[in-house]
Amino acid sequence: MRITRYSKFEGELDQLDSAELMQMIQEALLGQGMNDPWDPDPDTRPSMDDLFDAILQALMDRGMIPEEMLEEAMNSDDIQESRLGQQIQRLMDKLQMDGFIRKEFEEDPQAAQGGQGQPGEAKFQLTDKSIDFLGYNSLRELMGGLGRSSAGNHDTRDYASGIDMTGELKNYEFGDTLNLDTTQTLSNVISKGFENMEESDLVIRQAEYSSSAATVVLLDCSHSMILYGEDRFTPAKQVALALAHLIRTSYPGDSLKFVLFHDSAEEVPLSKLAQAQIGPYHTNTAGGLRLAQQLLKRENKDMKQIVMITDGKPSALTLPDGRIYKNAYGLDPYVLGQTLREVASCRRSGIQINTFMLARDPELISFVRRVSEMTKGKAYFTTPTNIGQYVLMDYMSNKTKVVN
Incomplete structure (x- = not known):
């Protein structure tokens, strides 16, 4: 199995590709359902701070942060204002620019009551692009566990049930769909002449019916x-x-x-x-x-x-x-x-x-x-x-x- 050692990453962290970053934080994005196990809140929405923490944890788990930069960030009054924090902020901006997340603001109820109408904590919403990306990654991981490299895909103009040939041949029996294999049927008939053709000379090719x-x-x-x-x-x-x-x-x-x-x-x-x-x-x-x-x-x-x-x-x-x-x-x-x-x-x-x-x-x-x-x-x-x-x-x- 090929292993990528992220600790050898060189260059600025904010040069990471958005797709690679999404893969790194996939578990955190899907795991937001595990909020407070004793008092779950179905209306809780992840904030931009949650996204910041998820990226930070992913980078730390993979050893991608230089030790001096990590130490500086941990000793700072506000980690988001440190060099590391600023690079993570740029990664978050890149996720938004590349269409993986959409930043939103929830109105602060207290501010709204006071007539100020100030926005509250910044939240983020996953886009259709990120949902498709997470679905693809999940499918790839699960199909890998089944011993399959990928899912089959057969493009068709007809979005409904259909029939695909399997390649297996059999002699025709009454009631079978007449998917005639002409080569084999002609081989059976040509030597004795078409006037002597019998039902037993017919050979059909079996098929798979794919239901909708x-x-x-x-x-x-x-x-x-x-x-x-x-x-x-x-x-x-x-x-x-x-x-x-x-x-x-x-x-x-x-x-x-x-x-x-x-x-x-x-x-x-x-x-x-x-x-x-x-x-x-x-x-x-x-x-x-x-x-x-x-x-x-x-x-x-x-x-x-x-x-x-x-x-x-x-x-x-x-x-x-x-x-x-x-x-x-x-x-x-x-x-x-x-x-x-x-x-x-x-x-x-x-x-x-x-x-x-x-x-x-x-x-x-x-x-x-x-x-x-x-x-x-x-x-x-x-x-x-x-x-x-x-x-x-x-x-x-x-x-x-x-x-x-």
């Missing part, structure tokens, strides 16, 4: 996804970004949407996914399934599926009057019953639920298996380390089937 799919990824962002010192939410977001890039580049006829579920559930656009946060606390699986069904009913695709990534038991419900019913202890019979009603509704609509479970509680295992049986879906009991490989393998294996 509509997918909703249900991401659990309840408290447990960052509890107990383990960040499960960041790997889940990484998988979602990789899947989005895979579909955009290799399966352009497919559709993909994202739903976060916690006390309630809401759709989140791809552009906001990387900076999504954990919280609130509970797991409204029924609400997530209900919203996913609404989104899938608008799609006209061969296959409709829900990919649910979670680590917790259903513990919340949205009542008809809009109130949230919660019970964090065990599988509440009322919560479980309403959740299974939504699962049954998915089954009636022909929607498959594939669950990727990040926990191992016996009660939870039983619940997940029941969901899979009801919708003829699959259940994967995995970990944050390898969940991405399972999700990608499952998606690609569902895409094709051999047709004759």
